[in-house]
Amino acid sequence: MVNFDLTGEHPWVSVPEKLDSVIELNEDDIIEEEVLNQVIEDGINCMAQLAFENADAKGFHNPPPSFPESLALIHSEVSEALEDYRKGHLPQAIWYTDEGKKICGIGSELADVVIRVGHLAAMHKIDLGSIVVQKMEYNKTRSHRHGNKVL
């Protein structure tokens, strides 16, 4: 069953409120950039570790996937997102199967991408959180539409 309902709160709207419950704001209620970056870094690395532990608990490390196999599995989740789009699902649409237990849709496939990337990073001791923060900081310094690319 397809759900095209786009009502409801977008997840990013409430992020500052959620952060307020886990980090201290300064007297102006401003999140210090350094603190925010640490929350992002720790959150990503925590997710990666949990993805690794769940894959291990579910037997996916016997034998562990090779590095190129892990990359191919990330590709497969991107392809699943594309297939949902090709079937006419809007990017924001979600629906449930398996008696309401399994979330489906493009967002769910993107979540699979993130989880598989985290699993891969944890397997190979990649400090993904720190690297994401560093890349985002670097991207802020790049010129407008750097490289004059169309996309």
Ligand SMILES: [Mg+2]
């Ligand atoms: Mg999937």
